[in-house]
Each structure stands twice: as C-alpha cells, then as structure tokens.
Amino acid sequence: MPYKSSDRYVPPGARSVKIVVLGPFAVGKTTFVGTVSEIRPMRTEEEMTQAGRLVDDLEDLRGKTTTTVAMDFGRLTLTDDIVLYLFGTPGQHRFRGMVRSLMEGALGGLVLVDTRRIADSSDAIDLLEEAGLPYTVAINHFDGAPRYAESDLRDSLSMPDHRPLVGLDARMFSSAKQGLIVLVSDILAHFRPEPAR
Amino acid sequence: MIRSHTATGGDAIPSRGSLDDATLLVAETGAPPAGLPAQAHRVMDLCLPGVLSVSEVAYHLQLPGAVVKVIVSKLIDSGHLIARAPYAPLAGQHDENFLRQVLDALQKL
Numbered sequence: 143m144p145y146k147s148s149d150r151y152v153p154p155g156a157r158s159v160k161i162v163v164l165g166p167f168a169v170g171k172t173t174f175v176g177t178v179s180e181i182r183p184m185r186t187e188e189e190m191t192q193a194g195r196l197v198d199d200l201e202d203l204r205g206k207t208t209t210t211v212a213m214d215f216g217r218l219t220l221t222d223d224i225v226l227y228l229f230g231t232p233g234q235h236r237f238r239g240m241v242r243s244l245m246e247g248a249l250g251g252l253v254l255v256d257t258r259r260i261a262d263s264s265d266a267i268d269l270l271e272e273a274g275l276p277y278t279v280a281i282n283h284f285d286g287a288p289r290y291a292e293s294d295l296r297d298s299l300s301m302p303d304h305r306p307l308v309g310l311d312a313r314m315f316s317s318a319k320q321g322l323i324v325l326v327s328d329i330l331a332h333f334r335p336e337p338a339r
Numbered sequence: 340m341i342r343s344h345t346a347t348g349g350d351a352i353p354s355r356g357s358l359d360d361a362t363l364l365v366a367e368t369g370a371p372p373a374g375l376p377a378q379a380h381r382v383m384d385l386c387l388p389g390v391l392s393v394s395e396v397a398y399h400l401q402l403p404g405a406v407v408k409v410i411v412s413k414l415i416d417s418g419h420l421i422a423r424a425p426y427a428p429l430a431g432q433h434d435e436n437f438l439r440q441v442l443d444a445l446q447k448l
C-alpha cells in the first residue's frame with residue numbers, strides 16, 4: 143500500500159475526538175474532509191441492512207440484503223495529546239442508522255449546505271437536533287450559486303436561532319477550518335461546568 | 340491458551356457495542372500475535388508499530404468497518420489490543436480545558 147509509515151500513526155499518548163460532517167450528496171463533504179485532513183482522506187464502505195441499521199456483527203452480514211454507504215474520514219493532529227477525526231457521511235434519513243452511530247460520542251456536527259438545494263440539508267439538521275448534539279451549519283459557497291440573507295437561510299432550513307450559521311469554501315484550508323472553530327467555540331460558549339461538590 | 344493480559348483499566352472497552360470508528364487502538368506488546376487467525380494477525384501487524392483508529396485500520400486493510408470492529412473486539416477481549424475511546428464531552432472542569440485545547444490548536448493551525 144502506498145503509505146509512508148512515518149505519517150501513518152498518531153502520537154502514542156493521544157486521545158481522539160470526533161466531529162461529523164453531514165449533508166446531502168455532492169454538497170462538499172469529501173472536499174471538506176480532504177481539505178482539513180493532514181493525511182490523504184480515506185474512504186470506507188459501510189454495510190447497512192435494509193432496516194437502515196449498521197451491522198455490528200459478522201453474522202448480520204450473512205443472508206441479509208445490505209446496501210453500502212460511503213464514509214469519508216480525515217485526521218488532524220492538534221497536539222501531542224489530541225487527534226481530531228472528521229467523518230463525512232450522507233445525512234439523509236435513510237442513512238440514519240449509520241449517522242446515529244457516528245454521532246454517538248462526537249463533539250459536534252457540521253452541516254454543509256449548497257444554496258441551490260437548501261432543503262436537502264434539512265434531514266441532517268433534524269438528525270442532529272434529535273440526537274441533541276451541538277452543531278453548526280455551514281453554507282459551502284459554490285461559484286455561481288445564489289446568495290441569501292442569513293434570516294432567509296435560517297427560515298429555509300428551519301434552524302433554531304441559537305445554532306451558528308457560517309459561510310465557507312470547503313476547498314480552502316483556512317476557510318474550512320473556520321467552520322470547525324465556530325463549532326468548537328459554540329460548544330465552549332454553551333458549556334456548563336458542574337458545580338463543585 | 341490462557342492469556343496473561345486482559346484489557347482492563349479505565350479506557351479499555353471489552354464489548355464491541357462501544358467500539359467507535361474514532362477509537363484508538365494500542366497494541367499490547369506483551370501479547371504475541373503468533374497463532375492468531377489471518378485477519379487478526381494483519382490487524383496486529385498494522386497496530387504494533389503505532390497507534391491508529393478503528394477507521395484507519397479498516398481503510399488500510401481494505402475491510403468494511405463492521406468487520407474490523409468484530410476482529411478488533413476479539414483482539415481486545417484476548418488482550419492483544421487496548422482501546423482508547425474518543426473523548427466525549429461531559430460537564431466538568433477537565434472537559435472545559437480539553438475543549439479549550441482543541442480550540443486553541445485549531446486557531447493556531
């Protein structure tokens with residue numbers, strides 16, 4: 143396999159943290175993950191049963207009709223102690239089994255939106271709201287795509303007012319990174335430490 | 340064969356139910372991979388030189404994530420691998436510091 147062992151592994155004492163990147167087909171999830179990732183972005187095929195549930199046992203893979211759904215992931219070593227993993231996957235309801243399993247244990251979610259088909263991102267927002275996971279909505283600006291006022295975008299997406307809405311270009315590192323910064327800043331801003339006991 | 344190593348300790352996760360795609364896998368060097376089934380042996384060959392996530396193991400070995408989770412779960416149960424679950428925020432001072440570190444590092448990149 144064409145990988146250098148030198149950049150294959152993460153720091154030995156690292157803890158991982160994950161952020162999910164959701165949105166419809168061709169909204170820029172793969173681009174976003176690839177732009178931010180320090181390693182060449184990777185893709186795995188996940189098997190799902192027709193019930194929309196991720197299989198969790200080899201037994202389930204036998205004798206059942208399964209569909210595959212692609213999952214992109216990338217990695218960003220933040221410090222010697224922290225490695226961020228980004229998982230990009232379709233946020234449609236029909237993939238909800240996989241999305242729910244990915245959202246479990248995640249720090250938060252980033253929902254990508256293409257202004258030419260705004261409503262296609264609603265499923266991802268619904269799934270994140272349902273999971274109670276903090277998230278930020280990011281308009282991925284495509285060349286020639288229409289631009290709307292923030293209030294119109296929030297209306298179209300039925301987005302709660304307290305969730306951040308940002309614009310970014312998934313092809314640019316500094317711009318894509320800004321989406322992650324807004325997400326983590328928002329999580330911190332709403333963080334309520336437990337009172338000392 | 341009874342292994343002298345078992346996956347114990349705060350971060351060890353013996354059940355596959357809690358294995359995450361972002362779970363980091365640390366090889367237990369004291370548990371030799373000799374005699375393991377072929378796929379499990381491949382996982383150990385990949386994990387012995389360094390730390391990787393479950394999803395990276397799936398990618399490097401070109402195996403579906405669900406299959407890797409089953410193999411890895413068995414290797415955790417047999418003491419060959421130790422699982423380090425991803426950080427998930429809970430209310431607490433330590434967590435706030437962790438989140439600040441994440442944010443600071445992102446801003447510096």
